[in-house]
Amino acid sequence: MEPLNALISLSNFMLIPALAYGSQLALGALGITLIFSILRFAHFAHGDTMALGTAAVIGGTLFLQAQGVSIDPLPTALLAIPIGIVVMVLYLLAADRLVYKYFRKVKAKPLTFVMASLGVMFVTNGITRLFMGVGETRFEDGQRFLFTVREFRDFTGMAEGMALRSAQAITIITALIVMVVLFWFLNRTRAGKSMRAYSDNEDLALLSGINPERVVVITWTITAILLVLAGTLYGLDKGFRPFNYFQLLLPMFAAAILGGLGSPIGAIVGAYVVAFAELGITYAWRRVFSYLMPEGLEPTSMMQLLPVDYKFAVTFAILVIVLLFRPTGIFKGKVI
Amino acid sequence: MSLTARDLGLFAIMGAVLAMVAMFQSPQLAxxxxxxxxxxxxxxxxxxxxxxxxxxxxxxxxxxxxxxxxxxxxxxQPPVPEAWAAGGLGVLLGLMLGVATILAAVIVYKKMTPGKLRGLAIFGVLLVGYLVTAKIFGPAKQAVQAVNPASEGYLGGAGxxxxxxxxxxxxxxxxxxxxxxxxxxxxxxxxxxxxxxxxxxxxxxxxxxxxxxxxxxxxxxxxxxxxxxxxxxxxxxxxxxxxxxxxxxxxxxxxxxxxxxxxxxxxxxxxxxxxxxxxxxxxxxxxxxxxxxxxxxxxxxxxxxxxxxxxxxxxxxxxxxxxxxxxxxxxxxxxxxxxxxxxxxxxxxxxxxxxxxxxxxxxxxxxxxxxxxxxxxxxxxxxxxxxxxxxxxxxxxxxxxxxxxxxxxxxxxxxxxxxxxxxxxxxxxxxxxx
Structure with a gap:
């Protein structure tokens, strides 16, 4: 039973958290990749917009809770997600009207768009903090665990335990559904096809009668949905702190670049690679190896390659390796 | 390409604003x-x-x-002699080993022909380098940090x-x-x-x-x-x-x-x-x-x-x-x-x-x-x-x-x-x- 115990321990502390974190990153990286391939700039406001979306969801949750609405055992926040999505669609479209549209009209350089997104980032950041402050907000309610360590141990009789938090399970399932729907949308619907055509060749798309402004509106709408979902799931899993969302920018970009900027499937694969690498390298493997190694050879150290504080370094190392050896990413990027 | 009158004017306005801060708020703030x-x-x-x-x-x-x-x-900052005695050399040696590991990996990458063997060799070099470095660096670091941690616990500077x-x-x-x-x-x-x-x-x-x-x-x-x-x-x-x-x-x-x-x-x-x-x-x-x-x-x-x-x-x-x-x-x-x-x-x-x-x-x-x-x-x-x-x-x-x-x-x-x-x-x- 020793290898099985090792596997359980590994799942509990690494595989499940990494899967959940990877799903959250994937939803974020998909948004980045979509904006990059349609609007053609690196969207630096992504992390902070995610924070604002989550703040809207938290607001909705508080309102629903005050009304006594509850969908126990599921968290109320799930019910508030549509509220957040509506708010963020309006917010992003307003930002597009007020800021980006002008630069599209004058055909500004890509870096001007990036600058503009820095401005939007500041504003969004300020708004989020005006409402939420900088502290941590927890908004997870309902049943916290699908099963706890103790229940698992009692049920299976194993030495090691494993817990599955409902936030993690919800994250993984939601991400799967969203990805399937997104690919169906991009590949099967008229709007999705027009998006891909526009991303592939702007002029040709114009000639075929595709309205670019419509494509842009659809892109922001999808981005808003992805943002709110990613932000809410991350917040349910790890609590809401505006600064953490800003810091997600690096892993999300790393995921998108690793997979190939502009490639949705790449963004997803990249996100899971980043998540597993971050957790795997900062994970203390001692417990796992103490089950796997023969008697007397158990490890004495923590068997942790890097302290947890360096998880950015892991992301960064991945990024550097990609930039050095395969700048186009795993799936050759650019076209969706 | 020197400053125009308009630019000087802008700087003058800025100076005046700072002078107002000094007068109405406080000179320290200014x-x-x-x-x-x-x-x-x-x-x-x-x-x-x-x-x-x-x-x-x-x-x-x-x-x-x-x-x-x-x-x-x-x-x-003044150097901390106790910390240097406790683990200064180990820390330095560890850092050098770390750099040497990376250099070795780069050399292997440049010298060997592409293929599976090269990948394995690089992995091997990095793994061995990491283990050796960690063995020397880790304890030395702990020793340095244990020296008078409330006020020092670091190597200090060159003074x-x-x-x-x-x-x-x-x-x-x-x-x-x-x-x-x-x-x-x-x-x-x-x-x-x-x-x-x-x-x-x-x-x-x-x-x-x-x-x-x-x-x-x-x-x-x-x-x-x-x-x-x-x-x-x-x-x-x-x-x-x-x-x-x-x-x-x-x-x-x-x-x-x-x-x-x-x-x-x-x-x-x-x-x-x-x-x-x-x-x-x-x-x-x-x-x-x-x-x-x-x-x-x-x-x-x-x-x-x-x-x-x-x-x-x-x-x-x-x-x-x-x-x-x-x-x-x-x-x-x-x-x-x-x-x-x-x-x-x-x-x-x-x-x-x-x-x-x-x-x-x-x-x-x-x-x-x-x-x-x-x-x-x-x-x-x-x-x-x-x-x-x-x-x-x-x-x-x-x-x-x-x-x-x-x-x-x-x-x-x-x-x-x-x-x-x-x-x-x-x-x-x-x-x-x-």
């Missing part, structure tokens, strides 16, 4: 704003070299300034005069910039942005975590200062007589004089940098840089090595940011890794450059003054505004308390709006490039 504006101006100059001259998008300014700050600790840390800080930052530039320049322009964003987070993580280096989050305080501290100035007779003439309190006079001492030092550095930058910009080299920025393809066709020029300007600009970081730490007299925030140290500097006018050195300086002034003053203004806006509510209303409490975040909002307005209506900035 000096504090002035000093930080001067430091920001140097950071903005560095960024302007990269962005304005060459079109490089660096979002890791925070990392470069922090490395510059680290140099102050490593140069000016040299603090001014020497400024150029060293610039060199540190330039070194890091060289590595980053080597990797990411010559690829897509946004890749440099992501790479610098990453390295700045890592620099901060290292500063926070590696306690043997600069005490991590425990902060190094009481670093030697290049000008006398206010406390030392108070007993000086001419300071006392000056306080009498001005009618200020003694402590106020002393702190203003101490602050002005820094201003003088910073002004000298800034003047030198501006002189050099202006000379460079108007030389054949400057014209070449702008030619590369405006049309890379044709510059390449003229036989210019674009990637090398980019690397050069990136290293130079980052070095200037490192210098500013070192100056800032020696002004504060402490290194607090926890206080480095990307919004404040990276993105705010960007707002300064854009608002001031990218491509124009004087513009960056003016932008730094204007934006830093706003950054400091928007918070009280926001509180006043919120107070006014909520004056109809009950004094103990939750919403009112919340809004008053969040007035601090008005500054982020203001900065964003300022940046967006400039980009939209005056993309060339307050003092445009000419």
């Amino acid at each position: 000096v504090t704003i002035l000093n930080m504006s001067l430091i920001s101006a140097i950071m903005a100059l560095g960024v302007n070299m990269q962005w304005g001259y060459a079109g490089l998008f660096n979002v890791g300014i925070m990392g470069f300034t922090a490395v510059g700050g680290l140099a102050v600790v490593l140069i000016a 040299l005069p603090v001014i020497m840390a400024w150029p060293v800080g610039a060199v540190f930052a330039a070194g890091i910039a060289w590595v980053i530039g080597k990797i990411s320049l010559g690829l897509r322009s946004d890749y440099l942005a992501i790479a610098t964003l990453g390295i700045s987070e890592i620099v901060i993580a290292v500063l926070k975590h590696e306690r043997w280096l600069a005490r991590g989050v425990n902060n190094v305080t009481g670093i030697d200062r290049p000008v006398p501290r206010p406390v030392d100035l108070q007993p000086v007779p001419w300071v006392q007589s000056l306080a009498d003439t001005l009618g200020w309190s003694l402590s106020q006079t002393a702190s203003v004089i101490s602050g002005l001492g820094y201003s003088a030092l910073f002004l000298i550095v800034l003047a030198m940098l501006i002189w050099l930058a202006e000379r460079a910009l108007n030389s054949p080299w400057g014209r070449m840089m702008r030619a590369i920025r405006d049309n890379e393809v044709s510059a390449r066709a003229m036989g210019k090595d674009v990637t090398r020029r980019h690397l050069m300007i990136f290293v130079l600009g980052s070095g200037v940011c490192g210098l500013a970081g070192a100056m800032m730490v020696s002004m504060d007299g402490q290194l607090t890794p926890g206080s480095y925030e990307p919004l404040r140290f990276t993105f705010l500097v960007w707002v300064m450059v854009i608002v001031g006018g990218s491509g124009n050195n004087w513009g960056s300086v003016l932008g730094a003054f204007v934006i830093w002034f706003l950054w400091v003053q928007v918070e009280p203004a926001g509180r006043w505004f919120m107070d006014l806006a909520t004056s109809g509510m009950a004094a103990d209303s939750d919403l009112r308390q919340h809004l008053l409490g969040s007035a601090a975040y008005m500054r982020l909002l203001t900065m964003g709006v300022a940046l967006l307005l400039m980009l939209r209506f005056a993309p060339r900035g307050l003092i445009p490039e000419r």
Whole structure:
């Protein structure tokens, strides 16, 4: 039973958290990749917009809770997600009207768009903090665990335990559904096809009668949905702190670049690679190896390659390796 | 390309505003704003070299300034002999082994033919190198950190005069910039942005975590200062007589004089940098840089090595940011890794450059003054505004308390709006490039 115990321990502390974190990153990286391939700039406001979306969801949750609405055992926040999505669609479209549209009209350089997104980032950041402050907000309610360590141990009789938090399970399932729907949308619907055509060749798309402004509106709408979902799931899993969302920018970009900027499937694969690498390298493997190694050879150290504080370094190392050896990413990027 | 009457007018207005702060708020505040504006101006100059001259998008300014700050600790602090005895050599050896491992991996990569064998060899080299390094570095680090942890627990510095840390800080930052530039320049322009964003987070993580280096989050305080501290100035007779003439309190006079001492030092550095930058910009080299920025393809066709020029300007600009970081730490007299925030140290500097006018050195300086002034003053203004806006509510209303409490975040909002307005209506900035 020793290898099985090792596997359980590994799942509990690494595989499940990494899967959940990877799903959250994937939803974020998909948004980045979509904006990059349609609007053609690196969207630096992504992390902070995610924070604002989550703040809207938290607001909705508080309102629903005050009304006594509850969908126990599921968290109320799930019910508030549509509220957040509506708010963020309006917010992003307003930002597009007020800021980006002008630069599209004058055909500004890509870096001007990036600058503009820095401005939007500041504003969004300020708004989020005006409402939420900088502290941590927890908004997870309902049943916290699908099963706890103790229940698992009692049920299976194993030495090691494993817990599955409902936030993690919800994250993984939601991400799967969203990805399937997104690919169906991009590949099967008229709007999705027009998006891909526009991303592939702007002029040709114009000639075929595709309205670019419509494509842009659809892109922001999808981005808003992805943002709110990613932000809410991350917040349910790890609590809401505006600064953490800003810091997600690096892993999300790393995921998108690793997979190939502009490639949705790449963004997803990249996100899971980043998540597993971050957790795997900062994970203390001692417990796992103490089950796997023969008697007397158990490890004495923590068997942790890097302290947890360096998880950015892991992301960064991945990024550097990609930039050095395969700048186009795993799936050759650019076209969706 | 000197200043026009309009530019001088803008600087004069800024000076008048600072003079008003000194008169109506307090002279100390005015000096504090002035000093930080001067430091920001140097950071903005560095960024302007990269962005304005060459079109490089660096979002890791925070990392470069922090490395510059680290140099102050490593140069000016006295060494800790017990810590060196406990594990100094082990730490150094460990660091060297780490570097050697990476070099060995690079050599293997270059010498062997591509294939599975090479991959395995590199993996083997890295694994063995990592294990050996960890074996030597880990215990040495623990030993160093165990030496008198409440006040020391680190190796200390070289005990040299603090001014020497400024150029060293610039060199540190330039070194890091060289590595980053080597990797990411010559690829897509946004890749440099992501790479610098990453390295700045890592620099901060290292500063926070590696306690043997600069005490991590425990902060190094009481670093030697290049000008006398206010406390030392108070007993000086001419300071006392000056306080009498001005009618200020003694402590106020002393702190203003101490602050002005820094201003003088910073002004000298800034003047030198501006002189050099202006000379460079108007030389054949400057014209070449702008030619590369405006049309890379044709510059390449003229036989210019674009990637090398980019690397050069990136290293130079980052070095200037490192210098500013070192100056800032020696002004504060402490290194607090926890206080480095990307919004404040990276993105705010960007707002300064854009608002001031990218491509124009004087513009960056003016932008730094204007934006830093706003950054400091928007918070009280926001509180006043919120107070006014909520004056109809009950004094103990939750919403009112919340809004008053969040007035601090008005500054982020203001900065964003300022940046967006400039980009939209005056993309060339307050003092445009000419």
